[in-house]
Amino acid sequence: MQNPKPLETASAHDRVYRGLRTRIMHGQIAPGHALTLRGLGKEFEVSMTPAREAVQRLVAEGALQMSTSGRVSTPELSNERIEELAALRALIEVELASRALPRAHMALIERLQSINSGIADVVSNRDAVGYIRTNLEFHRTLYLRAQAPAMLAMCETVWLQLGPTMRALYGRLRRTEAPQYHRLIIAALKAGDEPGLRLAVRSDVTQGLRMLAN
Amino acid sequence: MQNPKPLETASAHDRVYRGLRTRIMHGQIAPGHALTLRGLGKEFEVSMTPAREAVQRLVAEGALQMSTSGRVSTPELSNERIEELAALRALIEVELASRALPRAHMALIERLQSINSGIADVVSNRDAVGYIRTNLEFHRTLYLRAQAPAMLAMCETVWLQLGPTMRALYGRLRRTEAPQYHRLIIAALKAGDEPGLRLAVRSDVTQGLRMLAN
DNA sequence: ATAAGGCGTTTGTGATCACAAACGGGTGGT
DNA sequence: ACCACCCGTTTGTGATCACAAACGCCTTAT
Numbered sequence A, B: 001m002q003n004p005k006p007l008e009t010a011s012a013h014d015r016v017y018r019g020l021r022t023r024i025m026h027g028q029i030a031p032g033h034a035l036t037l038r039g040l041g042k043e044f045e046v047s048m049t050p051a052r053e054a055v056q057r058l059v060a061e062g063a064l065q066m067s068t069s070g071r072v073s074t075p076e077l078s079n080e081r082i083e084e085l086a087a088l089r090a091l092i093e094v095e096l097a098s099r100a101l102p103r104a105h106m107a108l109i110e111r112l113q114s115i116n117s118g119i120a121d122v123v124s125n126r127d128a129v130g131y132i133r134t135n136l137e138f139h140r141t142l143y144l145r146a147q148a149p150a151m152l153a154m155c156e157t158v159w160l161q162l163g164p165t166m167r168a169l170y171g172r173l174r175r176t177e178a179p180q181y182h183r184l185i186i187a188a189l190k191a192g193d194e195p196g197l198r199l200a201v202r203s204d205v206t207q208g209l210r211m212l213a214n
Numbered sequence C: 001a002t003a004a005g006g007c008g009t010t011t012g013t014g015a016t017c018a019c020a021a022a023c024g025g026g027t028g029g030t
Numbered sequence D: 001a002c003c004a005c006c007c008g009t010t011t012g013t014g015a016t017c018a019c020a021a022a023c024g025c026c027t028t029a030t
Helices: A012-025 A037-044 A048-060 A079-103 A106-124 A128-144 A149-172 A180-191 A194-212 B012-025 B037-044 B048-060 B079-103 B106-124 B128-144 B149-172 B180-191 B194-212
Strands: none
Touching: A012 A037, A012 A048, A012 A149, A037 A048, A048 B048, A079 A128, A079 A149, A079 A194, A079 B079, A079 B149, A106 A128, A106 A180, A128 A149, A128 A180, A149 A194, A149 B079, A149 B149, A180 A194, B012 B037, B012 B048, B012 B149, B037 B048, B079 B128, B079 B149, B079 B194, B106 B128, B106 B180, B128 B149, B128 B180, B149 B194, B180 B194
């Protein structure tokens, strides 16, 4: 029992924050979409105050942008910024995978295979949001083994910034099966092959985002 | 005239945010120090609302920690977390330096040398805050040339998280002169030596933080 | 037809208030 | 001497309100 009280009552701004955050990270909101404090407050059944705190926090994390007049919306990323964020993903995720490798036992690898096979389902359903969610779950499951919470937090911040853009990306590419690089990652984990793992993770991260930047 | 309107009127929560942020990043607040919303509000002559937003934002960036009861304080980092943050600095700053290298002209190198010589002054004055500020200015000046705002923002977030801890570090080590690795960085820039630059930056970043983790 | 101006409405900002929880110091009991 | 309990005070949370700025749509003049 490592978590006796799973926080049965979360604060209002935390509910709004978490709700918005997963929505953005999973690509459920299109780039450039506008949000209003009163609208969010009504949607989550809170007043403007918690809605404002949640929005401010997401702005600080780069998940939302704020105009000079205070209007908030999901950002429309330039190609340069997409390239930067992809490079950050490559840097951090390669390091996380490398740190997870010596701790990756068979149970973890089986879990990854299970998640990966689930990707086939969402792909066949043309479910872009499901695809992003499952893909991120695959990566997070691996990186959790790295025992590096600060790095994982940074990594998720990058995912968050790319969320709305990822929707646009995976919406236009025609996927027919689970990504090949996920299989390479699993194979490298099984073999204990660190250089191979680093290459596979770097390829998987860079692959999709390169084509978005034309 | 690249900045015609330097934002002559900043919003209240932004003033609090910026004030607190530089104070934390420069190590002017000791680890574990507690802050109160009403206290901050009185100090910056605003009500609790802007103070709360500024604090929430800094908590989101990892510059402050919040207890389950909502009390905020500067974090006391574990050795594991310090090691993680140092590794993140190494990853990101090496990349930033590498991207800045092809754009580093003579004017930049002279600017860096000027900043570096300023470090001697603050060192002789036993001015820990001045040392941290000047050191960060040295790095930021170099990284600005990388034209990678997202990476620089991530980098500064790490600096922010290490701020209070850096004060404790530089307080205990006896510095007598400007860091040797800064000279190596400048030399590598002059020579256009990318591997040497990467090594110098990595060494400079890791050097101080390794000894803190015992 | 197009562009500029005006006005009602929407929206963010910051202050204030009521409330509950938590902290801290002091007291009393063992 | 030490520990538990209690109560006054401090503190964070969230709702509400007044205000100013910005937005959007419509009218009007050229």
